[in-house]
Amino acid sequence: MPATSWISPEIAMGGPSFEIPLAERLPEKRLDSWKEIAVYLNRDVTTVQRWEKREGMPVHRHVHEKRGSVYALPEEIDSWVQSRRLPLEEAELTPDTEPLPIPQADSGDRISNIPRSRLWFAFAAIVLLALLSAVWFLLRGRSKGAIQPAVRSLAVLPFRNLSGDPSQEYLADGMTEALIGRLTEIHDLRVISHTSVMRFGNPQLSVPEIAKILGVDAVVEGSVTQEGNRIRVTAQLIRGTTDTHFWSETYDREMRDALTLESELAQAIAEKVKATVTGEERQRLRAARPVAPEVYESYLRGRFVLSRGNSRAELEQSIGDFEDAINKDPTFAPAYLGLAQAYSNLGTVFVGVSPAETRPRAMLFARKALAIDPGLVGAHVLLANVLQREWQWAEAETEYRRALQLNPNGANAHAGLALWLVCEGRREEAIEEVQRGQELDPIEVSGGNVSWILFQAHRYDEAIRESRSALAVNPDDANTLSGLGFALIANNQPAEAIPALEKAIALSKGSPAATGVLIRAYAHAGRRDDALRLLAELKRRKETGYVPAAAFVNAYLGLGENEQAFGWLEQAYKERSNILQFLITHPYFDPVREDPRFMDLVRRVGLG
Incomplete structure (x- = not known):
C-alpha cells in the first residue's frame, strides 16, 4: 500500500x-x-x-x-x-491473529533444490487460497448488502454520565427518559419504558442478552457530558441480534436548547430505523422550545428522585424540585405532570397519606399539564388512574382511550385500561388487555400486574404462577409479594401466604394494607391469636396516624366478623378507598355479596 x-x-x-x-x-x-x-x-x-x-x-x-x-x-x-x-x-x-511470517530464501540455490512436485503443490495451494479468499470476499459483500430486518421495537438504555461528577447523574437519567418519551409517540415503534430500562444502568449483560430479555430489535446507547451551560450527547443504534452498530451521532448544544436536542435525536433515530411517522407524530417530534437551564435542571432533579424512590421523604423532595421548576416557568408542562405523579404516589397504600389529601392535587396538576400540552400521554394515563379511584368511570375510560389513541404501544395505558375493565366486571377483556401491556413491555407490566387481574377473575392458580414468575426476577417487590399473598389465601393456601406477606410488610416498612391481608392469612391458617394481636397493633397505629379503612375491611372479613367489616366498608366509602374499585369482582367480598347493604354500596360507587 x-x-x-x-x-x-x-x-x-x-x-x-x-x-x-x-x-x-x-x-x-x-x-x-x-x-x-x-x-x-x-x-x-x-x-x-x-x-x-x-x-x-x-x-x-x-x-x-x-x-x-x-x-x-x-x-x-x-x-x-x-x-x-x-x-x-x-x-x-483475521482480527484476532497476527499475520504469519513469510519465509525468506537465503539464495537461489536453496529454491532450485526444492523438488518440482513440491513446487507444484505449493503453487496449487496458493491458487486454492486465492479462490477461497475470492469466495469469502463475495459472500462478505453479499452479507453486508443484505437487507436487514426492520426495527419495530426499541430500548433506550440509561445514558452514561461522562461529566466526571456523580451529582450530574440526574442529567443523563433525564435525557434517557425524555428520549423514551418522544419515541413512544410513534405508533409504528414499540419502545420499552423508562422504568424497565433503568435496571440495565450498569449492565453485566451483552446487548443481545438485554435485547432478548426486553424483546426488542434494537438498542440505543448513549452518553451525556455537561460543561457549564453546554451539553454534549452522543448516541448510537445497535442491532439486538447481531450486536452491530448501524448509526451514531454527537450533538453539542447549550442547555437552554436541551429540548431541541432531544427532538433532533428522536427524529434521527426514527428516520434511521425507518419508522412510519404520521403528520401529527412528526409535529410532536419536532415540537421544542427553549427552556431556561435552571428550570430544566430542577425538573430533571425531581424526575430523578421520583424514579428512584417512593418513600414519603423522597416523594416530598421531588415535589419541591417540581415546584421550583414551575415557579421559574409556569408554562413548563412536564413539571406539572411530575407533581401529579408525586402526589399520586403519596396516596398509595404503601406510603399511607390520605387519598383525600393527595388525589385532588394529582388531578389538578394532571389537568394543568394537559391544558398546556394536550398530547402529553403520561398525563392522560395518570388522570385516568385518579378518575377511576374517584369512581368517575366514564371519564376514566375516555382518558385511557385517548392515551392509547396517542400511543397505541403504551404498556401503562393498556395495564390501566385492564384495571378499568375488571372493575366493570369485564374479566376476559381485562386479561387480554393486561397481557397486551405485558407483551409490549414485560418489565413495566410484570407478572404481578397480570396476577392481580387473574386474581380478580378468580383464576387463582394462574395468578399464583404469574406472581412467582415475577418474583423470580425481582424477589423484593412488595406489591407482587402482597398480590401473591392475596391469591394464595383465596386458593386455600393461607400458610404459604404468610411468609410472602410478612416479607412485603418488612420491605414496605410496615404497610397497613399488607398487614390487613396478613391478619386474614393468620385467621385462615388457624392462628387466630396472632391475627387478633396484629389487629390490635393496627388499631393502635390508627390512633396516631392514617391507616386506610381497607386494612380493617380485609382484617374483619378474614376473621369472619362481617358486621364489623360493614362498618369499615362505610368508612372506606367516605375515604373513597382503592378497594372499592373492585366491589363486583374482588374474591374476598364473595361471602357478603348478597347482603342488601353490599348491593347498595355497589350502586353508590357507580358499579350497579
Whole structure:
C-alpha cells in the first residue's frame, strides 16, 4: 500500500477501490471523538475502536479517563497507517491473529533444490487460497448488502454520565427518559419504558442478552457530558441480534436548547430505523422550545428522585424540585405532570397519606399539564388512574382511550385500561388487555400486574404462577409479594401466604394494607391469636396516624366478623378507598355479596 494513500472500505465489500491522499483529508489538529476518528479513517466507530484495541492505533483519553471520551492526533494516525505491516483490509480478515511470517530464501540455490512436485503443490495451494479468499470476499459483500430486518421495537438504555461528577447523574437519567418519551409517540415503534430500562444502568449483560430479555430489535446507547451551560450527547443504534452498530451521532448544544436536542435525536433515530411517522407524530417530534437551564435542571432533579424512590421523604423532595421548576416557568408542562405523579404516589397504600389529601392535587396538576400540552400521554394515563379511584368511570375510560389513541404501544395505558375493565366486571377483556401491556413491555407490566387481574377473575392458580414468575426476577417487590399473598389465601393456601406477606410488610416498612391481608392469612391458617394481636397493633397505629379503612375491611372479613367489616366498608366509602374499585369482582367480598347493604354500596360507587 502506498505510504500516501488510504484504501476505501468498498474493497472489503467487493466494490471498486479508490485512493484518497492523506493530505486531502480532514485538516483538524485533533480528532476529538470516536466519530471524528472514524470519519478521518473513512470507517465506522466499531472498526476504529477494534483497531485501537487489537492493532495498537494511537488514541488518547481525556482527563476523566472515560472510554467514550477520546481524542487522536492526525499525524500520529498517519504514521501508524504508514507503519502497518499489512494493509488493514487484510488485518480485518483475521482480527484476532497476527499475520504469519513469510519465509525468506537465503539464495537461489536453496529454491532450485526444492523438488518440482513440491513446487507444484505449493503453487496449487496458493491458487486454492486465492479462490477461497475470492469466495469469502463475495459472500462478505453479499452479507453486508443484505437487507436487514426492520426495527419495530426499541430500548433506550440509561445514558452514561461522562461529566466526571456523580451529582450530574440526574442529567443523563433525564435525557434517557425524555428520549423514551418522544419515541413512544410513534405508533409504528414499540419502545420499552423508562422504568424497565433503568435496571440495565450498569449492565453485566451483552446487548443481545438485554435485547432478548426486553424483546426488542434494537438498542440505543448513549452518553451525556455537561460543561457549564453546554451539553454534549452522543448516541448510537445497535442491532439486538447481531450486536452491530448501524448509526451514531454527537450533538453539542447549550442547555437552554436541551429540548431541541432531544427532538433532533428522536427524529434521527426514527428516520434511521425507518419508522412510519404520521403528520401529527412528526409535529410532536419536532415540537421544542427553549427552556431556561435552571428550570430544566430542577425538573430533571425531581424526575430523578421520583424514579428512584417512593418513600414519603423522597416523594416530598421531588415535589419541591417540581415546584421550583414551575415557579421559574409556569408554562413548563412536564413539571406539572411530575407533581401529579408525586402526589399520586403519596396516596398509595404503601406510603399511607390520605387519598383525600393527595388525589385532588394529582388531578389538578394532571389537568394543568394537559391544558398546556394536550398530547402529553403520561398525563392522560395518570388522570385516568385518579378518575377511576374517584369512581368517575366514564371519564376514566375516555382518558385511557385517548392515551392509547396517542400511543397505541403504551404498556401503562393498556395495564390501566385492564384495571378499568375488571372493575366493570369485564374479566376476559381485562386479561387480554393486561397481557397486551405485558407483551409490549414485560418489565413495566410484570407478572404481578397480570396476577392481580387473574386474581380478580378468580383464576387463582394462574395468578399464583404469574406472581412467582415475577418474583423470580425481582424477589423484593412488595406489591407482587402482597398480590401473591392475596391469591394464595383465596386458593386455600393461607400458610404459604404468610411468609410472602410478612416479607412485603418488612420491605414496605410496615404497610397497613399488607398487614390487613396478613391478619386474614393468620385467621385462615388457624392462628387466630396472632391475627387478633396484629389487629390490635393496627388499631393502635390508627390512633396516631392514617391507616386506610381497607386494612380493617380485609382484617374483619378474614376473621369472619362481617358486621364489623360493614362498618369499615362505610368508612372506606367516605375515604373513597382503592378497594372499592373492585366491589363486583374482588374474591374476598364473595361471602357478603348478597347482603342488601353490599348491593347498595355497589350502586353508590357507580358499579350497579
